[in-house]
Amino acid sequence: MTEPEGPDYLVVGAGATGMAFTDALIDHADVRVAMVDRRHSVGGHWLDAYPFVRLHQASAFYGVASTLLGGGRVQQRGPESGLHERANASQICAYYSDVLTDRMLTSGRVEFFANSEYAGDRQIVSRVSGRRFDVPSRCRIVDARYLAPDIPADTPPPFDVADGAHVIPVNDLVRLTEAPSQYVIVGSGKTATDACIWLLASGVDPEAICWIRPRDPWMFNRAVIQPDPAVFIGAAADIMQAAAAASSLEDLFLRMEDAGVMLRIDRSVTPTMAKTPTLAVWELEQLRTIENVVRLGHVKQVAPGRMAFADGSIAIAKDAIVVHCAASGLKYPPLTPIWAPSAITLQPIRAGFPCFGAALAGYVEATRQDDDEKNTLCPPSPLPNTLADWANMNVLGTRAAMAFGSEPDITAWANNVALNPARVPPDGRSTEVDAVLGRLKSQVSPGLSKLVELSVTDCDPTPGSSRRGTRRAPVW
Numbered sequence: 001m002t003e004p005e006g007p008d009y010l011v012v013g014a015g016a017t018g019m020a021f022t023d024a025l026i027d028h029a030d031v032r033v034a035m036v037d038r039r040h041s042v043g044g045h046w047l048d049a050y051p052f053v054r055l056h057q058a059s060a061f062y063g064v065a066s067t068l069l070g071g072g073r074v075q076q077r078g079p080e081s082g083l084h085e086r087a088n089a090s091q092i093c094a095y096y097s098d099v100l101t102d103r104m105l106t107s108g109r110v111e112f113f114a115n116s117e118y119a120g121d122r123q124i125v126s127r128v129s130g131r132r133f134d135v136p137s138r139c140r141i142v143d144a145r146y147l148a149p150d151i152p153a154d155t156p157p158p159f160d161v162a163d164g165a166h167v168i169p170v171n172d173l174v175r176l177t178e179a180p181s182q183y184v185i186v187g188s189g190k191t192a193t194d195a196c197i198w199l200l201a202s203g204v205d206p207e208a209i210c211w212i213r214p215r216d217p218w219m220f221n222r223a224v225i226q227p228d229p230a231v232f233i234g235a236a237a238d239i240m241q242a243a244a245a246a247s248s249l250e251d252l253f254l255r256m257e258d259a260g261v262m263l264r265i266d267r268s269v270t271p272t273m274a275k276t277p278t279l280a281v282w283e284l285e286q287l288r289t290i291e292n293v294v295r296l297g298h299v300k301q302v303a304p305g306r307m308a309f310a311d312g313s314i315a316i317a318k319d320a321i322v323v324h325c326a327a328s329g330l331k332y333p334p335l336t337p338i339w340a341p342s343a344i345t346l347q348p349i350r351a352g353f354p355c356f357g358a359a360l361a362g363y364v365e366a367t368r369q370d371d372d373e374k375n376t377l378c379p380p381s382p383l384p385n386t387l388a389d390w391a392n393m394n395v396l397g398t399r400a401a402m403a404f405g406s407e408p409d410i411t412a413w414a415n416n417v418a419l420n421p422a423r424v425p426p427d428g429r430s431t432e433v434d435a436v437l438g439r440l441k442s443q444v445s446p447g448l449s450k451l452v453e454l455s456v457t458d459c460d461p462t463p464g465s466s467r468r469g470t471r472r473a474p475v476w
Contacts, residue, residue, distance in 0.1 A: 006032060006136060007032045007033055007034035007111065007135060007136075007139050008031040008032050008033065008138070008139060008140065009022075009025065009031060009032075009033045009034070009139060009140050009141075009142055010033075010034050010035075010036065010118065010122075010124075010135050010139050010140070010141050010142065011033055011034070011035045011036070011142040011144055012036055012118040012141065012142065012143055012144055012145055013036075013037060013044065013143070013144030013145040013148065014035045014036070014037035014039075014041075014042040014043070014044065014096075014100075014112065014144070015037070015042075015043065015044020015045060015046075015144065015145075015148065016044055016046075016062065016063070016354060016355050016358070017144045017147070017346045017354055017355070017357075017358035018035060018037075018044075018142070018144030018346070018358070019042060019063075019064055019096055019099060019100075019358075020063070020064050020065065020354075020355045020356075020358035020359040020362065020419070021142060021144065021344075021346055021358040021359065021361055021362040021365075022035060022104065022110060022362065023064035023065055023066050023067075023099065023103070023104070023359065023362065024064070024065050024066075024358075024359040024360070024361075024362030024363045024366065025362040025363075025365055025366050026104070026107060026109050026110060027065070027066055027362075027363075027366075028362075028363055028366035028367055029365070029366035029367075030109075031109065031366075032109050032110075032111075033104075033109060033110045033111070034110075034111045034112075034113065034124075034135065034139075035104075035110065035111070035112045035113065036112075036113045036116045036117065036118055036124050037112075037113070037114060037115075037116070038115065038116065038117050038127060039114065039115070040114050040115055041093070041096075041097060041100075041114060042096045042097060042099075042100045042112065043092065043093045043096040043097070044148065045148065045149055045151050046089055046092045046093050046096070047093060048151060048153040048154055048171075049089040049151065049153070049171075050089075050152075050153070050169075050170045050171040050173070050174075050191070050194070050195075051089065051171070051174050052088075052173075052174065052194065052198045053088065053089050053191075053194060054086045054087065054088045054089075054194075055086040055087050055092070056086070056190055056222070056277040056278045056279075057086065057222075057225055057277075057278055058070075058083070058084035058085070058086060058225070058226055058227050059073075059084065059085055059086055059087045060072055060084055060227040060418045060419075061227065061353060061355065061356070061418070061419055061421055062087070062092070062355050062419070063092075063095060063096075063099070063355060063419070064099055064355070064359065064419075065359040065362075065363075065417045065418075065419055066099075066103060067095075067098075067099050067103065068418050069087055069091075069092070069095050070084075070085050070087055070091075072084070072227070072418065073085045079280065079282035080222070080280055080282070083222060083223060083226060083280070084226055084227055100112060113126075115127045115128045118141075119132070122134055122135045122136075122137065122139070122141075123135075140343075140344060141342070141343040141344070142343065142344045142346065143343045143344065143345045143346065144346050144358070146331075146333060146336075146345050146346060146347060147330070147331045147333070147346075147347060147348075147354065147383065148331065149327075149328075149329050149330060149331060150327040150328045150329060150331070151191075151327050151329070152169040152170050152171065152191065152324050152325055152326070152327045153169055153170075153171045155327040155328070157186075157299075157302075157324045157326060158298070158299075158326055158327075159186075159298070159299040159300055159301055159302060159326075160300065160301040160302070161301075161302050162301060162302065162303035162304070164303070164304040165302045165303055165304050165322065166180070166319070166320065166321050166322060167302055167321075167322040167323075167324055168321060168322070168323060168324065169323075169324045170191055170194075170195050170323055170324065170325050173195060173198065173199070173323060176321070179204075180317065180319045180320055180321045181208065181317045181319055181320070182208055182209075182210060182316060182317035182319070182320040182321075183199055183204065183208060183209050183210070183320070183321055183323060184209075184210045184211075184212060184307070184316055184320050184321070184322040184323065185199075185209060185210070185211045185212065185323050185325060186212045186299055186322060186323065186324055186325055186326045187212070187213075187324075187325030187326045188213045188214055188215045188216065188217050188273055189217060189273070189275055189277065189325070189329055190275075190277040190329075191325040191327070191329070192211070192213075192325040192326075193219075193279065193283065193287060195323055195325055196209060196211060196286075196287055196290060197283055197286055197287070200286050200289070200290075206289040206290045206291065207291075207292070209290050209292065210292045210293075210294060210314075210316060210320075211290050211292065211293045211294070212294045212299060212307070213293055213294065213295055214295065214296075214297055214298050214299075215271065215272050215273040216264060216265065216266060216269045216270075216271035216272065216273065216295075217264070217265070217271050217273040217274070217275065217276075217277075218253055218262050218263070218264055218271045218273065218274045218276055218387075218390075219262065219263045219264070219276060219277055219278060219279040220261065220262060220263070220276050220277070220278040220279070221260055221261055221262065221263050221278070221279070221280075221281070222278035222279060222280045223260075223280070223281070224238075224260065224261055225278050225421070227418060227421065229422070229423065229424045229425075229428055229433050229436070230430070230432045230433050230436055232421050232422060233422060233424075233433070233436045233437060233440055234436040234439070235261050236422065236440055237436055237439040237440040237443050238256065238259040238260075238261050239256060239259075239261060239394070239447070240440065240443035240444055240446075240447025240448070241259075241439075241443045241447065242255035242256045242258075242259055242261070242447075243391075243394075243446075243447040243448075243450045243451045243454070244443060244446035244447045244449075244450050245450075246450060246454065248454070249387040249388060249391060249454050250270055250387070252387070252391070252454060253270075253271070253274070253387060254270075262276075263279050263281070263284055265284065265287050265288060266288070266293070269295075272386065272387065273385065273386070274384050274385070274386060274387045274389065274390035275329070275330055275383070275384055275385060276352075276384060276390060294307075294309075294314055296309035296310065296311040296312045296313075296314070297309045297310030297311040298310055298326075299326070302322050304318055305317070305318045305320075307322075330383045330384075330385070331383070332382065332383065332385060332389075335347065335380045335381075335382055335396075336380070337375045337379075337380070338361055338374070338375060338378055338379075338380055339365075339371040339374045339375050340371075344361065344365065346358045346361055347380035347381070347382075348380065348381050348382075348383065348397070349361065349378050349379070349380060349381060349397070349400045349404065350381065350397045350398075350400055350401045350422070351381055351393050351394045351396075351397025351398065351401075352381075352383075352393070352397070353419065353420075353421055355419050356414075356417070356419040356420050356421070357378075357380075357381075359417060359419055360378060360404065360410070360414070361378060363410070363413055364377060364378055364404070364410070367409065376403060377403050377404045377406075377407060377410070378400065378403070378404055379396065379399065379400050379403065380396075380400075381393050381396040381397040381400055382396065388454070388455050391451045391454045391455035392451075392455040394451055395448060395451045395452050395455055398444065398448055398451075399448075401422070424437070
């Protein structure tokens with residue numbers, strides 16, 4: 001580890017947001033950047049991801065602005081034929097490694113310090129040698145860790161494991177050498193659905209799977225979250241139309257389901273979780289074959305032959321393998337201005353799509369001088385957990401899109417960046433696109449007004465909800 005060569009920026013965290021910010025920054029400003037990460041390479045949590053994970057969204061929406069992940073390829077076969085491809089973990093890690101090597105380091109303006117941490121007080125410390133280095137006082141700190149997710153590989157199970165119980169993180173499913181009589185999947189989100197789909201694809205009988213689902217999730221229909229302006233903007237118009245007509249949060253999501261935007265696994269249960277990853281219809285059909293679903297709240301203890309919950313207990317097979325998919329995943333710290341004297345704190349800007357938000361922050365940092373102006377153009381939006389959170393995210397994200405979209409240069413840049421799901425490239429206008437843009441324009445005002453109303457009070461009493469009680473949608 002050598003001393004940084006006078007960086008203008010220290011980016012703490014070389015995962016998706018740190019890489020996207022740095023890429024856009026050096027593309028539009030003549031600056032030097034030092035990146036530091038506690039892991040051995042770039043790519044963040046993807047370096048520790050379970051082997052069968054894939055992006056839940058199209059590859060084009062992920063990565064950095066300068067380099068398209070996956071080349072914009074459309075799947076030509078399989079159950080998702082016609083949808084854009086989704087990269088797996090090894091492809092994502094290789095992509096980030098190539099971006100670092102071929103673009104950032106080659107530029108001569110980026111240095112990367114692996115196996116190192118930012119110790120505060122403008123000091124970098126190597127986790128291998130213990131050596132410490134200072135960064136200059138003029139160097140701006142960029143916090144790319146504020147929303148770093150917790151994943152099962154590096155998060156202990158959030159419940160007690162008694163002696164003799166067989167509990168494994170989802171990563172270890174691929175390392176099993178002997179099949180149990182029962183698999184017990186603990187978790188309600190994308191990791192749990194991935195584990196179930198992988199087991200079913202591996203020939204496990206649905207009756208051999210017990211799914212512990214403390215909360216049922218709403219998920220986006222993957223077919224409408226595609227890098228095609230007619231499709232994505234059409235879905236946005238459907239959302240605003242559903243919002244304008246909705247009488248409650250539950251009614252909003254049921255209307256979006258009727259419009260083909262949202263999916264739920266069990267139509268007899270109204271979900272209370274709305275982190276809203278994408279799900280394909282073929283996956284939905286597979287998941288519905290698992291009938292042994294337990295809804296007794298969060299797991300308290302796993303013991304041989306038994307599981308205890310907040311609301312009861314159940315018997316499980318003596319040799320059951322309990323698969324831990326219950327890490328919190330998304331983080332919900334308070335929203336904070338992205339630009340502050342102490343640090344630039346990367347957060348989503350439009351609703352969701354953190355890679356685009358980080359790249360947008362990099363572009364704005366490179367092209368504007370005043371932090372107050374930057375914060376006005378790019379207010380942060382939260383990640384969702386409950387239904388009210390999701391409505392609030394869309395309120396703040398829509399307002400942010402209106403703010404940064406008012407600047408001609410940002411609009412031109414964003415329309416040429418594949419990370420932007422709402423982009424309309426200069427050559428992408430058509431009668432169909434104009435029609436959905438017109439429909440969205442007519443629905444935004446009434447839809448946004450109703451989303452504000454619906455997001456004021458979160459009536460979801462579910463344990464583990466990120467926010468409870470009465471609250472008002474922030475105004476930035």
